[in-house]
Amino acid sequence: MLMERFVIEGGHRLSGTISPSGNKNAALPLLAATLLTSERVVLRNLPDIGDVRIKLALLEQLGVLVERLDAHTCALTTAATPTVDPDVALARRIRTSPLLAGPLLARRGSVTLPRPGGDVIGRRRLDTHFHALTALGASVEVTPTSYILSADRLRGADIFLDEMSVTGTEQAVMAAVLAEGHTTIGNAASEPHVQDLCRCLNQMGARINGIGTNLLEIEGVTHLSGTDFSIGPDFMEVGSLIGLAVVTRSELRISGARPRDHRMSRIAFGRLGVTWRDEGEDIVVPGDQELIVNHDLHGAIPKIDSAPWPGFNPDLISTALVVATQARGTVLIHEKMFESRLFFADRLIGMGAKIVLCDPHRAVVVGPSQLYGEPEGLPSPDIRAGMALLTAALCAKGKSVIYNIGQIDRGYERIDERLAALGAKIERV
Ligand SMILES: CC(=O)N[C@H]1[C@@H](OP(=O)(O)OP(=O)(O)OC[C@H]2O[C@@H](n3ccc(=O)[nH]c3=O)[C@H](O)[C@@H]2O)O[C@H](CO)[C@@H](O)[C@@H]1O
């Protein structure tokens, strides 16, 4: 079967208004959280993307009644306790399948899960998840291909995570809300998606304090109810769109972008001379920005580096790398968290960018460079690098082909149609 590709004619400006989808990384744990109650949970603003479809299929296979109320709203009811384990083939396709562990342990006391999939962007440890579950009373057997978990009952505990893992924190929270007694989660991640999960759980009757901080206090309850929850905008998509606007010199309004989520992105992109203005809940990126790298004091080379929230999100590093190719000056891009995320720099170098990939974590970019299209084809290695290559292709002179676009579709909803509506020359073939 011939896989779909994007064919892009670069060098055209875009204009208009675009709304970000709901946050993928909130939707995926929230779908798992619906297993924590036998009542009906309505999730709104669900992005209609590959990963969400796989997660919904996994839930249906577990016996969850999934009602699709509209393209972005689902009602989920897990009336009876699931009797089967998650399907291995489906669970292997996404990063967040291990998040079924906490809820299934709470609900049925045991679960076996395969090693998950997700982006291949470096080693993706799950140790934090299992340290937390063990602290709450679960026993975990790790085999070369699976995790076998069981717990007679979960008991609250004082947990200090070994790193601020996003999904590790979500796992600990979902296991703790129904555990007996009090749980403290120190060194917790606090990204907007972690906050959304906690807020939704509180709407369901959980008692989580410290949302948005690195110290979560949870008082276990015996029962969670149904609820109706709307997922927040995807700040990673908003960051990608900001990058896309500036490198195509386009004025774009990103509506409902929730500017308060972009304070660190403003600092990081600001080092490349990027600006935007906030208008209520919208972000307006002006056209024709002159991108000049802002030196550190004494003319030192500035850096853009990733860190757990509220640091600069690693999912935006790929976009920052492309934007840096268009800014006058020298900058260091330092992806501190994942070790394979910068390898797509080779493709940008092939398109004309001046980048020295110093090691798997660091790239020095000297800009600006005229980028040229790559008609022979650019493979999309992961969600964000795929979107970054698409961004580079829209900025470049001439035609580019991007293949393996299932990666992009995993995280960005109908991105071709939505960008074409803004004037981008992009076709799915
Ligand atoms: C489904 C989902 O939500 N996926 C996101 C989630 O993945 P995920 O939850 O898998 O990522 P983690 O937060 O566990 O860790 C990401 C990487 O950063 C490293 N690390 C993490 C914390 C820390 O304090 N120091 C450190 O170096 C880890 O070792 C790992 O290599 O969070 C990542 C980090 O924001 C994002 O890129 C992913 O898009």
Ligand SMILES: C=C(OP(=O)(O)O)C(=O)O
């Ligand atoms: C790494 C990402 O996704 P996942 O964790 O689902 O692989 C991402 O969203 O950039």
